[in-house]
Amino acid sequence: MPVVKPFSTIAEMFDVITRHFIDSEKPAYLYKVAGVYKPLSYKELREMVELTACGLAALGLKKGDKVGIVSENRIEWIIVDFAMTTTGIIDVPVYPTLTYKQIEYIFNDAGVKATFVSNQVQLSKIEKIYDNVETLDKVIIFTEKGISAPGYLLSLRELMELGRDFKAKNPDYWINMIREVRPEDILTIIYTSGTTGEPKGVVLTHKNLVSNILSATQVVPMTPEDTFLSYLPFSHSFERMAGFYAAFACGGVVALAESIDTIAQNLLEVKPTVMTSVPRLFERLYNRIIKGVESGPALRKKIFYWALDVGKKYVQASKRGKVPAWLKSQYALADKLVFSKLKARTGGRIKFFVSGGAALAKELGEFFEALGIKIIEGYGLTETSPVLTVNRLDDYKFGTVGKPIPGVEIKIAEDGEILARGPNVMLGYYNNPKATAEVIDKDGWFHTGDIGYFDEDGFLVITDRKKHIFVSSGGKNIAPQPIESLLAQSNYIDQVVVIGEGKPFLTALIVPDFEAIKDYAKQNGISFQDDKELLHRDEIYRLFEREIKRINKELAQHEHIRNFRLLDKPFTIEDGELTPTLKVKRKVVEQKYKNLIEQMYEELGV
Structure with missing residues (x-):
């Protein structure tokens, strides 16, 4: 199912989706408090976002200003992101793993006026660079436990109190700002991880992200009945678009994993139906399964490999459209003895995983499919908001990254490089016209730096990075x-x-x-x-x-x-x-x- 309501900006998306579900008993988010998952309703979310947005206005921040987020995934990340995107403030998300020197470079390049930080660890980085970033004024911290208190620091709770006073005097401010946000306005500047040289700021507009959300949700089915478990960093474009914005636009419930180390436990607690991930998770899961089988009794080992073989035969027969009765009964037994136990480790409700960020080995996709766990792989870059191609649930091929999503054009250059064009392609690199001209040609084609080809069935195959x-x-x-x-x-x-x-x-x-x-x-x-x-x-x-x-x-x-x-x-x-x-x-x-x-x-x- 596509999105719940139409929208043309992320600001409008937040407004129409929260209004639609305002009286719903279904939560917007689930997040851990004292070791237990707690729900956040659409009504609570809307109120907190408005107060935060008004608090930013009370500090003098306005449309077009840049504000940083230096934080792990947490419910506050979502609140402050929506507070900024609904008022036209450009957010500059930063990975919490970056050093203070890297953050200093990014904040100076972007001209960041304020920043959110999650805790004392992140605050200490900002304290080191505060005097070196001329534009930086205010710092807002999520946690208040044991923090030092320089004059430029306030807590998120204090910011919301400022917002409450501001709203009392300006009751229509926030809703008017939502209406002022235009599709062509800059939504965010995401700095690439800088594997070569200094990081570059990818400038993405509301139109870039919205076009990607609308196209991706046409071909990857998500519904208000779905529950997502989110663990990839929101600072990254893949999770920002797919696990955060697209899930929200479709009315799904998003549960926040505590960390990458707690995923196994969180899967059992949340029982998600859809999850975005990277191949590393599947590699680890595969190795754990095989290790458990190989170290177990000979009979269990024999049953597992018999079941895996049955699973592969069943998949092939299903694709041909004819599963013989004997294979159906064997598959039912294999599911009872083996597959159901493995699927229970994911919470038992997973409809599919979406894999991105790096190449998924063909053998891994086939292995999990035989177990009854489907992984659909997609492909994209931060510069393309990010999705360019994706395998569909009913039209997929392992070893490929699928077919272009609606509205996106892909062609292969003479040297094998993949070129892309569409409404999701970035405006350019911030303050860097030279680097922009190197990747976007005069005809609007973005040069991905990846080498690949289309196979005989129209699926895109990526062989490697051009520079690799x-x-x-x-x-x-x-x-x-x-x-x-x-x-x-x-x-x-x-x-x-x-x-x-x-x-x-x-x-x-x-x-x-x-x-x-x-x-x-x-x-x-x-x-x-x-x-x-x-x-x-x-x-x-x-x-x-x-x-x-x-x-x-x-x-x-x-x-x-x-x-x-x-x-x-x-x-x-x-x-x-x-x-x-x-x-x-x-x-x-x-x-x-x-x-x-x-x-x-x-x-x-x-």
Whole structure:
């Protein structure tokens, strides 16, 4: 079902949706308070947003001003975002994992006049940069526990009190501001994670986001009966559009996960029907399932693989439109013995997952489909608000990112780069006409930087990022992402980066799945004191040699991994090796492990 009511701006969306559900018993949001999920009604939400909006006006902030948000996902994020978008204030969301220096650069570039922060940790970053950001005046904090109190600081509660006084004197201010917001007005400036050079501010209008919401909800069914579990950062365009705005526009209930670490528990509490995610979650889930099966009794293992085989046959027969009676009964048994128990881990009500942010391995999609869990993959960029293509529930193909959504044009350039055009393409990069001209040509085509092609059925296939394509010293073009996806399916590999630019062959930096290799060590009588010692045991090195050898058989000769190193700690956002959507920053990793990489090639005479 498309959106509940038509709208042309995010401001209007908030107004019409909250009015529509104002007397509904169904909550708009669910969020944790003292360990228990608490509902927030549409009426409460509307009142809090209006008071916050009026509070911002009382501080002298007006349409066109830029205001930051430095916070983890929480109910206050939603309230302050709607307060700004309903009054024409441009919000500048910042990942809470950024350093104070990175925030300083963004705030100076955008000319931020005020900012919201979630807690003392984020406030301490702002305190360090306050004097260095000339435009910055007020700071509003969500939590009031144990905070220091510089003169420029006030709490969200205090801001709402200011709003209450302002509203008493200006009762029609907020509703008039909603009507003043135009589709062409700037909604937000989202700074890219800056894997190369300084981050760039992506300027998105109300029209950009609204066009994407309306198109995406035409092809991905969401209804007021749906419950979403949201854990990806709102600072990122994927969750902002899909898990936040689109879910709201369709009248769904959005439950906020406490963190990425609590998802397993939150799934059981919320029992969502739809969830947006990134492939990393499915990789972890897959490895956990397989590990549980492999370490279990022989009979359970036999039943699982029998059920998986039945599931795959059932899916293929369903696609052909003819499922024989014997297969139906076998599938019912497989569901009872295996699939229903696995689906219960997701809360038991999931209709589908939407995967984005990075490529989903074809094998993963097929594996979960056989279990009765459907994952539909889409593709897009911050610069395109973000969705360009998506697989439909009734028209999908794993290993592809689907077909263009309504209103979006896609074409492939001569060098294989994917180009996009449509109402969702950004205005440009803030204060950076040179960078804008490099990616949007005179005909309005946005150059994505991704390489891909349309298959015979019109599905878009992405091979890799243009800048990630290796050219080996032998002149071969090699896309590392598909190789990394294949390697990551090993039970023993948690994270991996393939190396090979300008080299005669490929090597890999591997972060092992420490739980899996500890289990292997115990089963094989390998003693060790800690993780580091375990990694240096010959038996573990040989285990990975065998894994690499097995995976190499599935790859072309020039894609073979010829050497590798095991790392004793995972890549993290905090160490700057991952983006907030868990994509590896390849250049950062290559620089950090430069000596190890050189050793791998020297060992083999390069």
